[in-house]
Amino acid sequence: MSSDVAVIIEHLEGVLAEVSFEMLAKGRELAAAGGGQLWGVLIGHGVTRLAGELGAADGVAVVEDERLAHYTPEAYERAAAAALQALGPRVALVASSSMGLDLAAGLSGTLGWPLCGYCKDVALTGGTLSAVSQIYGGKLMATAEVPGEHAVCAMLPGAAAAAAGRRRGTATLREIPAPALDSLRMRFKRLIQPEAGDVDITRESILVSVGRGIGSQDNLAVVEELAQALGGAVSSSRPIVDQGWLPKSRQVGKSGLSVKPKLYLAVGISGAPEHIEGMRGAELIVAINTDPSAPIFDVAHYGIVSDLFDVLPALTEKVKTSA
Amino acid sequence: MDIVVTVKMVPDLVEELEVNAEGTDLDRSAVRLRLNEFDEHALEQALVLKDRYGARVTVVALDSGDVDEPLFTCLAKGADRAVKVTGDFQDGLSTHGAAAVLAQVLGGIPHDLVLAGVQAPDDRDGQLGVLLAAALRLPHVSVVTAVEPAGDRAVTVRQEYAGGVVGELEVDLPAVLGVQAAPQAPRYAPVSKVRQLMKTATLETVAAPAVEAGAGSTVTRLARPEATGRAEILEGAPDEVADRLYTILADRGLLKQ
Numbered sequence: 001m002s003s004d005v006a007v008i009i010e011h012l013e014g015v016l017a018e019v020s021f022e023m024l025a026k027g028r029e030l031a032a033a034g035g036g037q038l039w040g041v042l043i044g045h046g047v048t049r050l051a052g053e054l055g056a057a058d059g060v061a062v063v064e065d066e067r068l069a070h071y072t073p074e075a076y077e078r079a080a081a082a083a084l085q086a087l088g089p090r091v092a093l094v095a096s097s098s099m100g101l102d103l104a105a106g107l108s109g110t111l112g113w114p115l116c117g118y119c120k121d122v123a124l125t126g127g128t129l130s131a132v133s134q135i136y137g138g139k140l141m142a143t144a145e146v147p148g149e150h151a152v153c154a155m156l157p158g159a160a161a162a163a164a165g166r167r168r169g170t171a172t173l174r175e176i177p178a179p180a181l182d183s184l185r186m187r188f189k190r191l192i193q194p195e196a197g198d199v200d201i202t203r204e205s206i207l208v209s210v211g212r213g214i215g216s217q218d219n220l221a222v223v224e225e226l227a228q229a230l231g232g233a234v235s236s237s238r239p240i241v242d243q244g245w246l247p248k249s250r251q252v253g254k255s256g257l258s259v260k261p262k263l264y265l266a267v268g269i270s271g272a273p274e275h276i277e278g279m280r281g282a283e284l285i286v287a288i289n290t291d292p293s294a295p296i297f298d299v300a301h302y303g304i305v306s307d308l309f310d311v312l313p314a315l316t317e318k319v320k321t322s323a
Numbered sequence: 324m325d326i327v328v329t330v331k332m333v334p335d336l337v338e339e340l341e342v343n344a345e346g347t348d349l350d351r352s353a354v355r356l357r358l359n360e361f362d363e364h365a366l367e368q369a370l371v372l373k374d375r376y377g378a379r380v381t382v383v384a385l386d387s388g389d390v391d392e393p394l395f396t397c398l399a400k401g402a403d404r405a406v407k408v409t410g411d412f413q414d415g416l417s418t419h420g421a422a423a424v425l426a427q428v429l430g431g432i433p434h435d436l437v438l439a440g441v442q443a444p445d446d447r448d449g450q451l452g453v454l455l456a457a458a459l460r461l462p463h464v465s466v467v468t469a470v471e472p473a474g475d476r477a478v479t480v481r482q483e484y485a486g487g488v489v490g491e492l493e494v495d496l497p498a499v500l501g502v503q504a505a506p507q508a509p510r511y512a513p514v515s516k517v518r519q520l521m522k523t524a525t526l527e528t529v530a531a532p533a534v535e536a537g538a539g540s541t542v543t544r545l546a547r548p549e550a551t552g553r554a555e556i557l558e559g560a561p562d563e564v565a566d567r568l569y570t571i572l573a574d575r576g577l578l579k580q
Binding site: 012017070071072073074097098099101102104105106108109110113114115116117118130131133134135136137138139140141142143144145146147148151154185186187188189190191192193194206230238241242243244248249251254255256257258262263270284285286287291293295297298299300301302303304305306307310311314315317318319322 | 334336337339340342364419422441442444445446447448449450453454456457458462463464465466479481482483484485486487488489490491492493494495498501503504505507508538539540541542543544545546547548553554555556557558561562564565566568569571572573575577578
C-alpha cells in the first residue's frame with residue numbers, strides 16, 4: 001500500500017493560496033510518518049512556473065491544459081482525479097475552501113475514496129489513517145479511522161502552520177496528461193472582483209463585529225454606536241450579510257474578507273469555522289455571547305458570557321464619558 | 324423548469340449537544356432538530372426562480388425525524404410538491420448514504436435543477452450536493468450565491484471564492500448546485516398557513532431503497548474541542564464586565580485619547 005501523500009494545490013489568478021502551504025506542512029508530517037513521498041498537484045494553464053514555490057514537496061505533479069486556465073469544478077475534478085489515479089496516494093489533502101468543497105466531495109464520489117471533511121488534523125500512525133473533523137459548527141470534534149488504500153481529507157484553513165510548508169526549491173516535476181476535457185458541461189464566464197464598500201474593514205484597527213445574536217437589523221444601532229465611540233467600524237459574520245442587513249464589503253470570513261485589526265470585538269457571533277478563518281489573525285479578540293460553549297470563546301482572548309444588549313450600552317457609555 | 328430542493332433536518336446548534344455514552348455519536352434522543360439553514364437558502368433560491376421565470380418546485384427530505392412540519396412549511400412558502408422519503412434514518416445516515424438514497428429517489432422525480440444547501444453541520448463525510456451529483460453523474464457547483472437561466476438548457480451561476488471574489492460559470496442542465504445563500508433572505512411562512520396546509524395538503528411518501536454506501540470511515544471519538552486557547556472569561560454584572568473590558572482596552576492603548 002502506498003504511503004504517499006498528495007496535496008491538491010489551490011491557486012487563483014496565479015497566486016498560491018495560503019492553505020496550500022498549510023497542507024504541504026501537514027502533508028510533510030504524514031509522509032514522514034508513513035515513509036512515503038509528498039506530492040503537490042498543480043492544475044491549470046501556465047502553472048508549471050508555480051512549482052518553484054512548492055519546494056516543501058518531493059515532487060510536483062502538473063496537469064496543464066488551456067481548458068484549465070480558469071477554475072471550473074467539472075474540469076478541475078477530472079484533472080485532479082487523473083492526477084490522483086496516476087499517483088495513487090494513501091491520502092489526498094484538499095482545502096476545505098470554496099473550490100475544495102467541489103473537489104473533495106467530487107473526488108470522493110467519482111473515485112470512490114472515503115472522505116473526511118472539515119479536518120483540523122490528520123495522522124498516519126502505524127499505517128492507520130485517522131482524521132479529526134470539526135463539525136456541528138465547531139462545537140464538536142469527530143475522530144475517525146479511515147481504512148482502505150486511499151482517502152480524501154478536506155483540510156480546514158489554519159490546521160497547520162503555513163511557514164513550515166513555504167519553501168522554494170526544485171521538486172521533481174511529473175507531467176500528468178490532461179484527461180478528456182471535450183465534453184464539459186460548464187463554462188467559465190468571468191471573474192468578478194469585490195466592489196469597494198464605504199468602509200475598508202481590512203484597514204480598520206478596531207472592528208466591532210456582529211453576528212446573528214443581534215436579532216434584527218434595527219438592533220445594529222447598538223453596535224454602530226459602540227464602533228463609533230471606539231473610533232472603529234462595524235463588520236459582521238455571514239448571516240448578517242445574507243439577511244441584507246449589512247453590505248458584502250463588511251463580511252469577515254471564508255468567503256468574505258480576512259482582517260487583522262488591533263481589536264476584534266465579536267458580539268453575538270458563535271464562531272463557526274468559516275468565520276474564524278477570517279479573523280483569527282486579530283491582535284486582541286474579545287467575544288460577547290450568551291452561549292458559554294460557543295466556539296468563538298476558543299479563539300478569543302477575553303470572553304463575556306452575557307446578553308450583548310446588557311454589556312454593549314454600558315461599555316459604550318463608559319467609553320463616551322471617559323473620552 | 325423542474326427544480327428539486329433537497330432539505331434535511333440537522334441538530335439545532337443553539338442547543339447544547341450531548342454525546343452518547345460510547346462517545347462516538349450524538350445522543351440522538353436529546354437532540355432538537357431544525358431544518359438545515361443552508362437548505363432554507365436553497366429553497367429560497369428555487370422560489371425566487373419560480374417567482375421570476377416560472378418553475379415547478381419539489382422539496383425532498385429523508386424522514387430523519389419531525390420532518391412533516393418543515394415540509395408543510397416549504398409548501399406554505401411556495402413549493403409545489405413535498406416528498407418524504409421514509410426509512411430507518413433515526414440513528415443518522417452518512418452523507419454518502421443519503422446521496423445514494425436521494426439519487427435513486429430522484430430517478431422518479433423530474434429535475435432540471437437540483438438545489439441543496441452547500442453544507443450541513445453534520446456532513447462529516449462530504450457535502451450532500453456534490454455527492455448527489457456524482458451519484459447522478461451530473462455537473463455540480465458548490466458555494467453558489469446566484470442562479471439565473473441562460474437559455475432553456477443552462478443556468479448562469481455565481482460561485483464565491485475567498486476575499487469576496489466571485490466566479491461566474493454557465494452550467495448545462497440538468498445540474499446540481501450547492502447553495503450558499505439565496506439572493507434574498509429566506510421568506511417567512513405564517514404559522515396559520517402552515518397549520519392550514521397540515522390539514523388540507525398531503526405529503527407524498529416514497530420508501531427509501533436499500534443502499535450500502537457508508538461514510539467509508541468510522542467515528543471512534545466524538546467530543547468537545549479541547550479548550551487549549553480558551554478565553555479568559557470576565558465575570559460579573561454587565562456594568563462590572565463593561566468596566567473591566569474598558570480597562571483592558573485602555574491598558575492596551577486601544578481607546579481614543
